[in-house]
Amino acid sequence: MKTMLITGFKGEIGSQMLKELVKKNSNNQIIALDIAEKNQNHTFKNVEFIQDSITNIDLLQSIFEKHDIDEIYHFVALLSQSSKKNPELAQKINVDSTISIIDLAYDLGLKKKKFTKFFFPSSIAVYGPRKIALASEKDIIKPKSLYGLNKISIEQYGTKKHEQSILNCSGVDFRSLRFPGILSPYNIPTGGTTDYLPQMLHSAKNGLNYVCQVDKKTTLPFITIDNAIRAITQIMSPKSIESKLRSFNVQDFSISAYNFELILREMFSEFQIQYKSNQDMQNIADSWPESLNCELAISFGFSPDREIKKIINNLINLIDV
Numbered sequence: 001m002k003t004m005l006i007t008g009f010k011g012e013i014g015s016q017m018l019k020e021l022v023k024k025n026s027n028n029q030i031i032a033l034d035i036a037e038k039n040q041n042h043t044f045k046n047v048e049f050i051q052d053s054i055t056n057i058d059l060l061q062s063i064f065e066k067h068d069i070d071e072i073y074h075f076v077a078l079l080s081q082s083s084k085k086n087p088e089l090a091q092k093i094n095v096d097s098t099i100s101i102i103d104l105a106y107d108l109g110l111k112k113k114k115f116t117k118f119f120f121p122s123s124i125a126v127y128g129p130r131k132i133a134l135a136s137e138k139d140i141i142k143p144k145s146l147y148g149l150n151k152i153s154i155e156q157y158g159t160k161k162h163e164q165s166i167l168n169c170s171g172v173d174f175r176s177l178r179f180p181g182i183l184s185p186y187n188i189p190t191g192g193t194t195d196y197l198p199q200m201l202h203s204a205k206n207g208l209n210y211v212c213q214v215d216k217k218t219t220l221p222f223i224t225i226d227n228a229i230r231a232i233t234q235i236m237s238p239k240s241i242e243s244k245l246r247s248f249n250v251q252d253f254s255i256s257a258y259n260f261e262l263i264l265r266e267m268f269s270e271f272q273i274q275y276k277s278n279q280d281m282q283n284i285a286d287s288w289p290e291s292l293n294c295e296l297a298i299s300f301g302f303s304p305d306r307e308i309k310k311i312i313n314n315l316i317n318l319i320d321v
């Protein structure tokens with residue numbers, strides 16, 4: 001039996017990860033934190049729901065005092081466009097609160113003479129300043145966006161704490177994935193740069209036309225939510241990962257906005273898209289890689305799904321209208 005803390009359990013990744021953790025082992029004790037109210041149908045018996053802000057450090061301390069936490073899944077974050085609009089809040093949530101939780105995980109590990117596992121969802125936003133193809137983890141990392149800078153600073157902080165923990169033989173075991181855009185049939189994302197693709201998908205299924213805020217040639221990598229959850233489980237399962245690098249690329253496929261539109265129009269002949277670039281979105285999308293080298297993640301079990309049409313078909317069938 002393990003005790004787990006999941007933050008941002010109402011978000012796009014958090015909501016599916018919570019379901020997965022509950023499904024995996026009904027004996028696990030889960031503490032689920034989010035600022036938003038839980039749904040009435042969230043009635044898992046082994047989950048303690050807490051509705052509060054990640055910036056409430058007293059609350060975080062009391063959670064770590066009360067529970068001997070083994071694994072942390074930290075999903076609370078502002079996405080790239082929201083971070084641009086609200087840089088101070090982004091600093092508080094994406095950096096300060098994340099450092100506080102890493103420190104609490106580290107201190108708990110030292111006290112209990114164990115490694116507290118910590119999962120951090122990083123992003124393709126760490127790459128830049130120019131668009132490259134097949135970006136690998138060791139490529140140039142000079143993010144143009146504040147969001148990317150915040151992500152890379154947490155990757156580095158977590159890695160430093162991980163290295164200190166190895167020397168102490170206890171502390172925090174930091175693991176991270178660099179996510180591309182996520183395609184989910186369960187949520188329509190907002191606040192990010194990659195949102196246009198999932199928004200197109202949901203619009204097509206809902207019989208709505210769509211105004212795309214990036215140029216039709218814009219090409220970025222994407223992953224389905226199911227494969228993202230599998231990748232998190234794969235990276236968190238082994239007792240240890242023998243690698244100095246602690247953040248790994250994952251993606252299923254890369255596609256331009258226009259090629260995605262064409263696939264959707266084969267299924268929904270009435271579907272219409274207008275392209276009206278928003279400069280903030282375009283600048284960020286143009287600094288992110290068009291594809292990722294995922295060899296390292298593949299070596300620990302990740303399996304990219306590249307059958308684009310099949311994936312889109314499955315997602316379309318899963319969307320509730």
Ligand code: AKB
Pocket residue numbers: 079080081122123124125179180181182191192193194195
């Ligand atoms: C965003 O667009 O901000 C996110 C991301 C790729 O990190 N989806």
